Amino acid sequence: xxxxxxxxxxxxxxxxxxxxxxxxxxxxxxxxxxxxxxxxxxxxxxxxxxxxxxxxxxxxxxxxxxxxxxxxxxxxxxxxxxxxxxxxxxxxxxxxxxxxxxxxxxxxxxxxxxxxxxxxxxxxxxxxxxxxxxxxxxxxxxxxxxxxxxxxxxxxxxxxxxxxxxxxxxxxxxxxxxxxxxxxxxxxxxxxxxxxxxxxxxxxxxxxxxxxxxxxxxxxxxxxxxxxxxx
Amino acid sequence: xxxxxxxxxxxxxxxxxxxxxxxxxxxxxxxxxxxxxxxxxxxxxxxxxxxxxxxxxxxxxxxxxxxxxxxxxxxxxxxxxxxxxxxxxxxxxxxxxxxxxxxxxxxxxxxxxxxxxxxxxxxxxxxxxxxxxxxxxxxxxxxxxxxxxxxxxxxxxxxxxxxxxxxxxxxxxxxxxxxxxxxxxxxxxxxxxxxxxxxxxxxxxxxxxxxxxxxxxxxxxxxxxxxxxxxxxxxxxxxxxxxxxxxxxxxxxxxxxxxxxxxxxxxxxxxxxxxxxxxxxxxxxxxxxxxxxxxxxxxxxxxxxxxxxxxxxxxxxxxxxxxxxxxxxxxxxxxxxxxxxxxxxxxxxxxxxxxxxxxxxxxxxxxxxxxxxxxxxxxxxxxxxxxxxxxxxxxxxxxxxxxxxxxxxxxxxxxxxxxxxxxxxxxxxxxxxxxxxxxxxxxxxxxxxxxxxxxxxxxxxxxxxxxxxxxxxxxxxxxxxxxxxxxxxxxxxxxxxxxxxxxxxxxxxxxxxxxxxxxxxxxxxxxxxxxxxxxxxxxxxxxxxxxxxxxxxxxxxxxxxxxxxxxxxxxxxxxxxxxxxxxxxxxxxxxxxxxxxxxxxxxxxxxxxxxxxxxxxxxxxxxxxxxxxxxxxxxxxxxxxxxxxxxxxxxxxxxxxxxxxxxxxxxxxxxxxxxxxxxxxxxxxxxxxxxxxxxxxxxxxxxxxxx
Numbered sequence: 001x002x003x004x005x006x007x008x009x010x011x012x013x014x015x016x017x018x019x020x021x022x023x024x025x026x027x028x029x030x031x032x033x034x035x036x037x038x039x040x041x042x043x044x045x046x047x048x049x050x051x052x053x054x055x056x057x058x059x060x061x062x063x064x065x066x067x068x069x070x071x072x073x074x075x076x077x078x079x080x081x082x083x084x085x086x087x088x089x090x091x092x093x094x095x096x097x098x099x100x101x102x103x104x105x106x107x108x109x110x111x112x113x114x115x116x117x118x119x120x121x122x123x124x125x126x127x128x129x130x131x132x133x134x135x136x137x138x139x140x141x142x143x144x145x146x147x148x149x150x151x152x153x154x155x156x157x158x159x160x161x162x163x164x165x166x167x168x169x170x171x172x173x174x175x176x177x178x179x180x181x182x183x184x185x186x187x188x189x190x191x192x193x194x195x196x197x198x199x200x201x202x203x204x205x206x207x208x209x210x211x212x213x214x215x216x217x218x219x220x221x222x223x224x225x226x227x228x229x230x231x
Numbered sequence: 232x233x234x235x236x237x238x239x240x241x242x243x244x245x246x247x248x249x250x251x252x253x254x255x256x257x258x259x260x261x262x263x264x265x266x267x268x269x270x271x272x273x274x275x276x277x278x279x280x281x282x283x284x285x286x287x288x289x290x291x292x293x294x295x296x297x298x299x300x301x302x303x304x305x306x307x308x309x310x311x312x313x314x315x316x317x318x319x320x321x322x323x324x325x326x327x328x329x330x331x332x333x334x335x336x337x338x339x340x341x342x343x344x345x346x347x348x349x350x351x352x353x354x355x356x357x358x359x360x361x362x363x364x365x366x367x368x369x370x371x372x373x374x375x376x377x378x379x380x381x382x383x384x385x386x387x388x389x390x391x392x393x394x395x396x397x398x399x400x401x402x403x404x405x406x407x408x409x410x411x412x413x414x415x416x417x418x419x420x421x422x423x424x425x426x427x428x429x430x431x432x433x434x435x436x437x438x439x440x441x442x443x444x445x446x447x448x449x450x451x452x453x454x455x456x457x458x459x460x461x462x463x464x465x466x467x468x469x470x471x472x473x474x475x476x477x478x479x480x481x482x483x484x485x486x487x488x489x490x491x492x493x494x495x496x497x498x499x500x501x502x503x504x505x506x507x508x509x510x511x512x513x514x515x516x517x518x519x520x521x522x523x524x525x526x527x528x529x530x531x532x533x534x535x536x537x538x539x540x541x542x543x544x545x546x547x548x549x550x551x552x553x554x555x556x557x558x559x560x561x562x563x564x565x566x567x568x569x570x571x572x573x574x575x576x577x578x579x580x581x582x583x584x585x586x587x588x589x590x591x592x593x594x595x596x597x598x599x600x601x602x603x604x605x606x607x608x609x610x611x612x613x614x615x616x617x618x619x620x621x622x623x624x625x626x627x628x629x630x631x632x633x634x635x636x637x638x639x640x641x642x643x644x645x646x647x648x649x650x651x652x653x654x655x656x657x658x659x660x661x662x663x664x665x666x667x668x669x670x671x672x673x674x675x676x677x678x679x680x681x682x683x684x685x686x687x688x689x690x691x692x693x694x695x696x697x698x699x700x701x702x703x704x705x706x707x708x709x710x711x712x713x714x715x716x717x718x719x720x721x722x723x724x725x726x727x728x729x730x731x732x733x734x735x736x737x738x739x740x741x742x743x744x745x746x747x748x749x750x751x752x753x754x755x756x757x758x759x760x761x762x763x764x765x766x767x768x769x770x771x772x773x774x775x776x777x778x779x780x781x782x783x784x785x786x787x788x789x790x791x792x793x794x795x796x797x798x799x800x801x802x803x804x805x806x807x808x809x810x811x812x813x814x815x816x817x818x819x820x821x822x823x824x825x826x827x828x829x830x831x832x833x834x835x836x837x838x839x840x841x842x843x844x845x846x847x848x849x850x851x852x853x854x855x856x857x858x859x860x861x862x863x864x865x866x867x868x869x870x871x872x873x874x875x876x877x878x879x880x881x882x883x884x885x886x887x888x889x890x891x892x893x894x895x896x897x898x899x900x901x902x903x904x905x906x907x908x909x910x911x912x913x914x915x916x917x918x919x920x921x922x923x924x925x926x927x928x929x930x931x932x933x934x935x936x937x938x
Binding site: 011020064084105108110 | 367710713714716717718720721722724725750761765779782783784785787789790811812813816818819822907926
């Protein structure tokens with residue numbers, strides 16, 4: 001495909017493994033071990049997608065800074081955060097750095113590749129007008145599966161790819177209960193139950209920011225979640 | 232056997248009992264002082280005796296007469312100084328004080344029943360005589376007969392010189408006043424014609440005889456006197472028996488009248504008066520030549536603590552009673568002094584605690600002892616000083632004790648309280664699970680207790696740090712492990728993505744499975760941490776616990792159809808303030824724990840009840856009882872009951888720890904107990920006081936929304 005992926009990760013083994021996998025997929029990969037060298041290169045030439053680790057060498061939040069600077073250079077560039085700690089997910093979400101997704105490092109390579117592919121697909125989809133058959137509507141909710149965008153009553157909800165797929169899984173069959181395992185699978189993540197819980201919490205918050213009366217995600221204790229708003 | 236508990240206060244009190252030594256020592260000191268004072272008094276009295284003896288030393292003019300008299304004691308009549316004039320009434324009542332000085336007339340009685348005793352005294356120019364005669368038959372003179380029939384009579388022979396005396400006859404007609412007749416020496420039996428009106432005499436019969444009292448003006452008295460008593464038989468009118476102070480049945484020469492010496496009395500007076508001191512000068516026979524002073528003293532007024540006065544005997548309030556002046560003094564000290572040695576003697580008195588010290592010192596004329604000086608003094612002064620000293624001691628002791636006692640008590644109290652506070656803080660600082668929940672405030676005090684407090688504080692701090700370290704060991708470990716595990720996973724993934732031969736694929740699969748297990752363990756380990764972080768940002772809401780639990784149990788039944796479960800609720804809404812997701816998570820852990828331990832096929836019960844306005848959630852399962860030593864640590868991180876046997880999932884013992892975290896977040900208490908029938912376990916979560924249920928807006932777990 002010829003697209004260039006930049007991987008900024010200070011752990012050599014992980015970085016090289018990812019780089020290998022991406023190259024095998026046909027991407028060009030540029031690897032960096034610290035923020036400075038990455039930024040220097042970005043200023044000269046932007047990649048098509050960037051995967052950033054948060055802790056870069058000496059800088060514990062180097063990834064955040066790099067994201068901001070990269071965003072400043074290119075508003076539409078897909079950026080994925082990689083973090084060792086799930087606790088950072090809340091932090092990242094709060095920071096609203098404009099990353100498209102945040103994943104934990106124990107994600108499997110196939111899942112990561114699927115993510116990247118989805119993001120590229122989205123970039124392509126954004127260039128062309130919206131295809132009607134890829135749009136899912138459930139009441140006030142509108143999901144564009146290609147563009148990976150989500151709107152509530154016409155307002156765009158800034159969901160990450162993971163969150164998008166969780167919502168997608170829920171609303172595909174409204175009223176059906178989806179267990180946490182099922183949601184994890186749909187979102188291509190392997191996390192424990194409480195991370196799913198915090199994802200749902202973040203999703204709720206994002207919707208409630210648009211509409212304080214949002215109450216369509218129902219917690220079914222001991223079983224999972226379901227989307228309760230009917231069409 | 233446990234040692235009896237003696238609090239600090241009690242110990243200090245016991246130790247301070249040693250203070251009781253102080254008054255004892257003080258008392259001993261007072262006694263020492265008293266002895267010292269006594270010695271002082273004795274030497275002072277002895278000194279006074281010596282001084283007076285020195286003044287009389289070689290005073291031949293004053294003492295010679297007495298010395299000479301001592302050579303011929305026979306017939307001597309000692310005239311005692313009387314304190315008051317005697318009433319001449321024939322009764323010896325007013326002579327009572329001097330009765331010990333009665334001397335026999337003539338040889339000692341025993342021959343026959345006729346005997347007499349006499350006593351002579353003088354007062355203010357008069358000589359008084361008391362004569363007591365024992366006579367079984369008293370006969371009176373019958374006057375007016377052609378021949379006078381004589382009765383019993385008494386003769387007094389008085390004169391300037393022994394050979395030149397006048398004879399006075401006391402011959403009663405009847406009891407009562409007598410006429411005193413002068414009788415010539417030569418004819419003792421001539422009729423009585425010449426009277427001597429200046430001499431008064433009274434005659435009174437007694438049971439065993441008669442008493443005669445005579446008063447003679449001193450001008451009539453020479454230096455010599457003899458007293459004769461005659462017993463006349465009534466029938467014959469003849470003298471049947473005679474007694475005389477001069478001996479020899481009345482023919483003997485009259486003896487000297489011995490008077491006390493006014494000169495010596497003057498010398499005594501010249502020595503000055505010391506209150507409470509009495510001085511006597513005696514002749515070699517012990518007869519008092521002069522006296523001065525009095526033993527009586529004014530009791531000094533001292534103010535004594537009334538409390539003390541209660542404890543002590545009252546002071547000798549009444550003045551020391553004046554002892555009568557004896558005409559003759561006896562006593563070992565007098566005898567010793569007359570023998571030439573000066574001594575002092577302590578005598579007791581009727582009043583307790585009061586003594587008389589009497590010191591006697593010989594008076595020399597040349598080499599001869601011419602007399603002795605006797606000085607007496609009471610120890611009243613010492614008593615007074617002693618009393619006051621003891622009173623002061625008592626008062627001071629009381630004050631010192633009170634102050635010391637108060638100080639000691641306050642100090643003991645303070646120390647005791649500080650230690651008790653430290654003890655309580657230390658006990659509270661660690662909860663039943665061994666976690667450090669409180670602080671021991673280090674004190675700024677500069678003593679050992681302060682050091683102890685600071686040590687405790689440091690100890691708690693270190694313990695807390697260690698606990699913190701332990702509790703976050705899991706988190707840290709999981710964090711550290713993630714990166715290498717990411718390396719392994721990505722490598723395995725990369726390997727899997729290459730087309731590999733079936734053998735390699737097998738190994739890769741096994742490696743991936745192992746890695747998955749590892750990851751699950753890591754995830755579990757960090758579950759608690761993530762929970763803590765989630766709890767920090769969680770928002771509480773009011774929701775119906777009853778509905779949630781019922782819905783959850785339904786859910787569990789669907790998820791695990793092979794497990795029998797039952798829910799029983801309080802029968803109405805039970806609203807609590809909390810985070811529903813967390814409660815759900817807690818319930819998950821409780822139920823999965825129950826499932827792990829339940830006997831196969833048995834039923835798990837989830838109960839919600841209200842006890843004393845507190846919602847109580849219980850999860851009950853049949854199965855093995857709890858090990859008795861684990862009940863308090865069960866809820867700790869990484870404590871597992873599972874001994875042996877492999878379970879499909881790696882078990883880290885975190886489930887109940889998470890239950891405890893969530894319970895504590897809600898202010899609830901989690902406990903695990905073996906069931907009363909011993910055949911299972913109850914895990915109970917008691918929430919804080921019930922919030923009123925009602926019509927406030929609730930978020931339901933399952934609310935149908937129509938849209």
